[in-house]
Amino acid sequence: MKLEVKTEYFGADADFQRSRFAATSLKETEKSFLNYYANSYPGIEVSRDLEFLDFPAENKFTTLEEYTISDLWEESEDTDGLLSASFYPQVLRSYISSPRVSKRTMPMHLSYPSQVEHSILLYLSEPWSITATNKKITDDVFTYSSDISYNSRSKLATLSYTYSTLQDHVLPEQMAAFVKHQKAVLDDMGYNLTYNQGLAATVTDAPVSWLVMVFALAVLALAAFGAYKLYHHDPAPIGSYTVAYGESIGGWLILVMIGLCLSPITSIVALLTNNYFNQSVWQGLITASSGSYSPALALVLVLEIAVNITFLVFNLVLAVLFIKRRTSVPSLMVIFYVCGFLLPVLEYAGMSALNLPVDNSDIRGMWRSFVTAAIWVPYLYKSQRVKNTFVVQLQPPVQQEEATEEEADLVTNSF
Numbered sequence: 001m002k003l004e005v006k007t008e009y010f011g012a013d014a015d016f017q018r019s020r021f022a023a024t025s026l027k028e029t030e031k032s033f034l035n036y037y038a039n040s041y042p043g044i045e046v047s048r049d050l051e052f053l054d055f056p057a058e059n060k061f062t063t064l065e066e067y068t069i070s071d072l073w074e075e076s077e078d079t080d081g082l083l084s085a086s087f088y089p090q091v092l093r094s095y096i097s098s099p100r101v102s103k104r105t106m107p108m109h110l111s112y113p114s115q116v117e118h119s120i121l122l123y124l125s126e127p128w129s130i131t132a133t134n135k136k137i138t139d140d141v142f143t144y145s146s147d148i149s150y151n152s153r154s155k156l157a158t159l160s161y162t163y164s165t166l167q168d169h170v171l172p173e174q175m176a177a178f179v180k181h182q183k184a185v186l187d188d189m190g191y192n193l194t195y196n197q198g199l200a201a202t203v204t205d206a207p208v209s210w211l212v213m214v215f216a217l218a219v220l221a222l223a224a225f226g227a228y229k230l231y232h233h234d235p236a237p238i239g240s241y242t243v244a245y246g247e248s249i250g251g252w253l254i255l256v257m258i259g260l261c262l263s264p265i266t267s268i269v270a271l272l273t274n275n276y277f278n279q280s281v282w283q284g285l286i287t288a289s290s291g292s293y294s295p296a297l298a299l300v301l302v303l304e305i306a307v308n309i310t311f312l313v314f315n316l317v318l319a320v321l322f323i324k325r326r327t328s329v330p331s332l333m334v335i336f337y338v339c340g341f342l343l344p345v346l347e348y349a350g351m352s353a354l355n356l357p358v359d360n361s362d363i364r365g366m367w368r369s370f371v372t373a374a375i376w377v378p379y380l381y382k383s384q385r386v387k388n389t390f391v392v393q394l395q396p397p398v399q400q401e402e403a404t405e406e407e408a409d410l411v412t413n414s415f
């Protein structure tokens with residue numbers, strides 16, 4: 001396993017780290033950092049030299065670390081084949097004060113102001129059963145919150161913790177509640193993943209959900225019928241442009257064609273890699289006693305299957321029409337680009353409304369789709385090349401054929 005750590009210090013903490021790095025050699029500091037993590041992971045080793053970035057104007061100091069951990073997973077003593085891995089916000093833990101006694105006559109000092117945010121991102125190699133949870137603990141002198149989320153598509157689990165002090169001391173009369181709430185914080189911190197080696201094959205090689213497969217085939221049939229209708233959609237050329245004056249695909253249209261021919265790969269990869277047809281995944285989503293029970297996510301996956309299949313078929317028929325230079329292409333391409341942007345936006349809005357985790361890559365994808373549409377939609381409307389290229393009809397009017405023959409005769413007679 002690879003562990004990457006990025007730590008940002010601000011204010012007094014930044015000053016302290018700046019002085020520490022100035023007074024100590026980088027190798028000694030790196031060794032100190034390594035020993036810090038070795039308390040939890042004895043098999044940890046440095047895989048990249050320690051780096052630091054100093055931003056004096058912002059009074060921010062950043063350290064970058066990278067390690068490999070060979071003994072992350074530990075075998076259970078009670079269950080054969082069961083492995084577990086623990087993850088703990090160690091940096092945040094160091095900011096939490098644990099009083100030795102709860103009965104005091106004098107106030108207890110606290111570091112103030114302190115605001116610590118600790119996020120652990122777990123990039124998992126296969127689907128996992130993780131239940132989204134969040135907790136908030138509020139005391140007179142501090143606040144704490146934790147949020148556990150999981151994105152089934154990117155297989156990313158996010159453990160987020162925050163801790164802030166509200167004053168620089170704890171009064172004797174506040175101590176009982178403070179100790180109680182601190183214990184609740186310490187009990188909440190950390191997360192364990194378990195992995196059953198005996199069931200691993202069941203997760204990765206699970207039988208196909210035939211119900212989902214039948215649904216996908218039904219969507220495919222409807223999409224194919226729609227593709228048939230689109231193929232026979234035969235509008236007249238823009239203005240007075242005819243086949244006789246048509247141009248071959250060239251210029252910027254080459255880039256459009258390349259993108260159009262490559263984009264089906266995205267839909268195919270999504271259909272094959274997102275466990276849409278994995279029976280175990282669906283059982284977990286619709287079984288109330290399962291740790292991954294989520295009817296909302298099941299609904300989102302059903303819609304994703306329908307959209308990906310429909311968009312794939314639309315993409316394929318549009319590529320054929322594009323190569324044939326059919327008159328319907330400009331308007332259909334506009335629909336293609338607009339839908340390519342709006343569908344991810346609607347998905348993002350729906351998942352947010354259902355309180356489902358959203359990956360940052362989804363947001364970046366929306367921006368890419370927006371930029372693509374903003375570039376090519378105006379081009380399709382304004383370009384003279386587009387008007388000259390897409391002039392071929394499936395069944396051209398007789399008058400157009402006759403006119404074309406007359407024009408050809410005139411060209412021949414002129415020679």
